[in-house]
Amino acid sequence: MTKSPPVDVLLVEDDPDLRQLLLEELEDAGHRCTACSGIQDARAFLQAQLPQLIVSDLRLPDGNGLTLLENVKQLPLKPGFIAITAFGTIDQAVDALKRGADDFLTKPLDLDHLRLCVERTLQRQRLQEEVAYYRRLLDEGEFHGMIGGSSAMRQLFALLRQIAQAEGPVLITGESGVGKELVARALHNESPRRDKPFVAINCGGIPASLLESELFGHAAGAFTGADKARQGLFAAANGGTVLLDEIGEMPLEMQSSLLRTLQDGRVRPVGSNREQELDVRIIAATNRQLTEEVSAGRFREDLYYRLETFSVEVPPLRHRAGDLERLISHHLKQLNLRREQPVEGISAEALLRLKAYPFPGNVRELANMIERAVTFCAGQQIEVEHLPERVQSIAITPLDTFESRWQPPMAEGQLVPLETIEQDYIRYVLQQVDGNKRRAAEILGIGRRTLYRWLDSDDE
Numbered sequence: 001m002t003k004s005p006p007v008d009v010l011l012v013e014d015d016p017d018l019r020q021l022l023l024e025e026l027e028d029a030g031h032r033c034t035a036c037s038g039i040q041d042a043r044a045f046l047q048a049q050l051p052q053l054i055v056s057d058l059r060l061p062d063g064n065g066l067t068l069l070e071n072v073k074q075l076p077l078k079p080g081f082i083a084i085t086a087f088g089t090i091d092q093a094v095d096a097l098k099r100g101a102d103d104f105l106t107k108p109l110d111l112d113h114l115r116l117c118v119e120r121t122l123q124r125q126r127l128q129e130e131v132a133y134y135r136r137l138l139d140e141g142e143f144h145g146m147i148g149g150s151s152a153m154r155q156l157f158a159l160l161r162q163i164a165q166a167e168g169p170v171l172i173t174g175e176s177g178v179g180k181e182l183v184a185r186a187l188h189n190e191s192p193r194r195d196k197p198f199v200a201i202n203c204g205g206i207p208a209s210l211l212e213s214e215l216f217g218h219a220a221g222a223f224t225g226a227d228k229a230r231q232g233l234f235a236a237a238n239g240g241t242v243l244l245d246e247i248g249e250m251p252l253e254m255q256s257s258l259l260r261t262l263q264d265g266r267v268r269p270v271g272s273n274r275e276q277e278l279d280v281r282i283i284a285a286t287n288r289q290l291t292e293e294v295s296a297g298r299f300r301e302d303l304y305y306r307l308e309t310f311s312v313e314v315p316p317l318r319h320r321a322g323d324l325e326r327l328i329s330h331h332l333k334q335l336n337l338r339r340e341q342p343v344e345g346i347s348a349e350a351l352l353r354l355k356a357y358p359f360p361g362n363v364r365e366l367a368n369m370i371e372r373a374v375t376f377c378a379g380q381q382i383e384v385e386h387l388p389e390r391v392q393s394i395a396i397t398p399l400d401t402f403e404s405r406w407q408p409p410m411a412e413g414q415l416v417p418l419e420t421i422e423q424d425y426i427r428y429v430l431q432q433v434d435g436n437k438r439r440a441a442e443i444l445g446i447g448r449r450t451l452y453r454w455l456d457s458d459d460e
Contacts, residue, residue, distance in 0.1 A: 004126070006031050006032060007031055007032070007052035008033075008034075008052055009031045009034070009055060010033075010034050010054045011023060012054065012056035012057060013055075013057045015057075016037075018109065019037070021109070022035075022114070025111055025115075029115075029118070037060075040062055042054075042068055043068070043071065046072070046075075052079055053082070053118070053122065054080065054082070055105075056082070057083075057085075058085050058092055058093070065084075066092075069081055073099075080121040080122065081096075081100065082104065083097075083104040084106075084107065084109075086106070086107045103117040143186060144186035146179065146182055147323070147327055148326065149322060151321075152321075153323060156314065160183065160312070163312070164187050164191040169308075170187060170283045170284070170309070170310045171285075171286075171307045171312070172283060172313075173311070173314070174315070175360075175362055176287045176362065176364075177361040177362035177365055178362045178363060179362075179363050179364075180285040181243060181245060183285075183314055184200070184243040184245075184285060188240070188241040188281075188283075191281070196237075196239040197236060197237045197238075198237070198241050199233050199236055200242075200245055201215065201242070201244060203246045204245075208254065211250070213232070214232065215232050215233055216261075216267045216268065216269050217235055218272070232269060237280050238278060239280070241283060242280050242282055243283045244283070244285070246285070247285065248290055248293055248299060252300065256300070258303065262303075263306075265278055265279075290304050316362050317359045317363055318359055318442050327363060327367075328354075329345075332345070343374050343379075343382060345381045346373075346381055346382040347381050347383050350383055350384045353387060353392065354387070354391065372386075373387055374386075426451075429444060437452070
């Protein structure tokens with residue numbers, strides 16, 4: 001009857017023959033059904049249990065089914081509602097739709113139409129639940145363990161939700177410490193492969209002589225010490241996802257084997273003449289510029305384009321305006337689970353210094369910094385002296401002297417467009433860093449390409 005998973009259904013119908021027909025049809029589809037003959041019985045049921053779907057006649061011996069619809073609209077988790085009406089009372093069905101019913105059936109019933117209505121209502125419910133779920137994640141600034149409510153992270157979360165449903169390889173790029181493995185795990189957990197294995201391997205942490213055996217496995221006697229056959233990581237992850245971390249450090253000879261695996265969907269264990277079929281999604285991650293590695297002859301161009309079917313760039317922490325406080329709060333909560341005396345927060349002065357620090361080690365560096373600060377903190381909040389010397393030494397200009405450093409442009413005391421102030425401030429920052437565009441982009445919290453585009457447009 002339906003492609004939707006079985007749900008709990010409340011059926012409200014006073015006609016015993018029709019009630020039995022509907023009950024059998026719904027149960028044949030696998031749904032768990034409770035049947036009532038009137039509104040009072042239905043209300044009693046709803047006080048004890050909340051179904052996912054209600055199918056109710058509108059004309060009942062003890063009242064109008066629309067009153068039942070009004071009751072369920074007040075519930076925190078509103079079930080789907082399908083109204084049943086006689087052919088001559090279509091106006092009543094339209095009224096039910098206006099009041100919040102999801103669909104309606106007319107008597108005499110068409111069982112095909114019943115199946116369609118049930119499936120359509122359940123699909124709409126699932127979609128509404130997904131939208132509410134993602135809206136809640138965005139409001140909370142969290143996505144499969146990733147913390148962030150900044151524009152950069154919201155865009156990243158939206159991209160991950162899209163490509164998680166695909167099957168092609170993914171190339172994740174970003175600076176060291178931005179959380180590339182966390183992004184890969186989020187992709188896996190958001191995908192249809194979520195219930196299958198997720199296997200990660202650091203291509204730079206395994207000697208080249210062992211990497212092929214680790215990935216593809218080996219047959220007994222393949223090399224000295226290989227007393228018995230061993231399954232590789234690709235085979236161990238069959239049906240799931242493989243993360244090839246630090247792919248830029250993979251030796252060239254291994255890159256050829258990986259390309260062949262991507263193209264054929266098969267692996268051949270070392271020392272074996274038999275190939276094994278594979279069903280895995282490949283995610284690669286690197287902090288290197290692979291285009292530069294290709295130009296230098298250290299990375300295969302064909303493998304690069306194969307891996308870049310989907311490309312994800314993880315923003316550095318300095319480009320995630322507003323996320324610093326969220327991340328600090330998150331790390332404090334995690335660390336406080338292991339402490340008798342919790343650290344409740346961070347002082348304004350300490351936070352100012354952290355905001356002024358460029359975080360070359362990104363989120364990983366911040367996590368280590370907060371753990372260090374909590375260790376040395378005897379009070380209830382992190383102070384400047386609990387931070388590393390490199391952060392303590394950052395000079396913070398008092399807010400009351402800010403005007404002496406930079407004055408917004410004014411035309412004879414008149415207010416000016418925001419764009420004018422932005423342009424003037426960008427020029428000011430460039431002057432302060434002696435024209436160093438990379439440092440200026442870091443301070444402004446924008447990408448270098450964005451800064452270059454602005455400079456190009458400003459020259460026109």
